[in-house]
Amino acid sequence: MENLKHIIKSENGVHARPAGYLAEFANRFSDVCITIVATDKQCDARSILSVMKLGLKQNDEVTFNLNGPSEDRVVEVKNALSNFLATNF
Numbered sequence: 001m002e003n004l005k006h007i008i009k010s011e012n013g014v015h016a017r018p019a020g021y022l023a024e025f026a027n028r029f030s031d032v033c034i035t036i037v038a039t040d041k042q043c044d045a046r047s048i049l050s051v052m053k054l055g056l057k058q059n060d061e062v063t064f065n066l067n068g069p070s071e072d073r074v075v076e077v078k079n080a081l082s083n084f085l086a087t088n089f
Helices: 016-027 048-053 071-088
Strands: 002-007 033-038 041-044 061-067
Touching: 002 071, 016 048, 016 071, 041 048, 061 071
Parallel strands: none
Antiparallel strands: 002 061, 033 041, 033 061
């Protein structure tokens, strides 16, 4: 398992469009489970509605937990997620 911490930079937070982008990203890696943890809530990153229910706002810190079939695959997806977050959130 790998973890990735990220601070939401978008002044609009994570509303429908970015939640959709995140769910689309997570669904491309069906062999790796990506869970988002924020304060006292967590959700599967593949679900747009679950991501929106987190109510993420600018400057919120979230942790992405990644779990998959092999450590190499999880690290590969973690690096892709890091790049995705840097350009979209």
